[in-house]
Amino acid sequence: MADYLQVNSASWNKKTEKHIHSEFYDVSGFKKSLNSLKEIELGEMPDVKGKELLHLQCHFGLDTLSWAVKGARVTGVDFSDTAIHYAKELAGELKINADFICDDIYSFGEKNGKKYDIVYTSYGVLSWLPSISQWANLVSGSLKTGGIFYMAEFHPLHDLLIGYPYFYKKEPVKLDAETYTENSGEETNEELEWTHPFSSVLDSLIKAGLMIQSVREYPFSPYPCFSGLEEREPGRYYFMHRNNPVPLVYTIRAVKT
Numbered sequence: 001m002a003d004y005l006q007v008n009s010a011s012w013n014k015k016t017e018k019h020i021h022s023e024f025y026d027v028s029g030f031k032k033s034l035n036s037l038k039e040i041e042l043g044e045m046p047d048v049k050g051k052e053l054l055h056l057q058c059h060f061g062l063d064t065l066s067w068a069v070k071g072a073r074v075t076g077v078d079f080s081d082t083a084i085h086y087a088k089e090l091a092g093e094l095k096i097n098a099d100f101i102c103d104d105i106y107s108f109g110e111k112n113g114k115k116y117d118i119v120y121t122s123y124g125v126l127s128w129l130p131s132i133s134q135w136a137n138l139v140s141g142s143l144k145t146g147g148i149f150y151m152a153e154f155h156p157l158h159d160l161l162i163g164y165p166y167f168y169k170k171e172p173v174k175l176d177a178e179t180y181t182e183n184s185g186e187e188t189n190e191e192l193e194w195t196h197p198f199s200s201v202l203d204s205l206i207k208a209g210l211m212i213q214s215v216r217e218y219p220f221s222p223y224p225c226f227s228g229l230e231e232r233e234p235g236r237y238y239f240m241h242r243n244n245p246v247p248l249v250y251t252i253r254a255v256k257t
């Protein structure tokens with residue numbers, strides 16, 4: 001297999017250059033609202049005030065900075081140096097206190113000795129990771145006892161309906177994909193992805209020493225990031241299958257025991 005970290009980080013560097021200028025991410029709107037978080041995570045996350053929060057796969061930091069504005073002491077980790085460059089630039093410009101680290105999350109997990117109150121990750125993260133048990137161990141290893149893990153992720157059932165495998169395969173899915181923002185153009189990027197069924201995500205978190213507190217599924221996405229979505233209510237994008245909404249997002253909240 002090609003070096004997946006090299007292939008995927010090159011793709012994310014190129015995509016980030018598009019994202020930073022996109023209406024989808026609306027950086028100028030963010031500079032006024034100082035919030036990119038959506039109703040789902042805002043409704044389910046614990047109070048972050050005064051908490052040490054680790055954001056895994058933070059992209060160029062809009063959500064990380066939003067949690068900082070809500071009072072968390074935040075650290076964002078992402079392997080795209082372009083994304084981390086823009087995240088630091090935004091934090092500096094907006095005078096928001098935040099640490100950003102450019103690293104592969106597995107390699108960060110091996111080096112990191114700090115324990116956090118909250119580990120957060122969201123929307124489009126797991127498919128870039130070849131091992132879900134290694135990911136769950138890194139989540140657990142980054143938390144204090146009693147600390148909270150929270151994730152909001154796109155649903156693997158939707159992935160299945162758009163042509164990805166549901167069950168895990170060791171060999172990655174190879175794609176030449178456009179990005180998901182409205183300004184993607186024709187340019188495609190080579191990417192390597194893996195799918196992780198719902199059961200593996202839950203099972204690996206349990207085996208890593210986390211007690212699941214809640215699991216939820218939503219029939220809408222807060223992002224218009226897939227083709228065929230319909231905005232049936234403001235900010236809620238649905239994907240219909242035979243007249244029924246497909247689950248598009250699931251969330252998990254767990255506590256480190």
Ligand SMILES: C[S@@+](CC[C@H](N)C(=O)[O-])C[C@H]1O[C@@H](n2cnc3c(N)ncnc32)[C@H](O)[C@@H]1O
Pocket residue numbers: 008009012057058059060061062063077078079080083103104105106122123124125128129
């Ligand atoms: C879809 S984005 C996350 C989206 C985020 N919720 C947002 O919109 O701001 C996925 C992120 O994962 C990062 N990523 C992918 N594989 C990674 C890895 N192995 N280590 C660290 N970051 C990784 C990418 O650089 C990208 O920024």
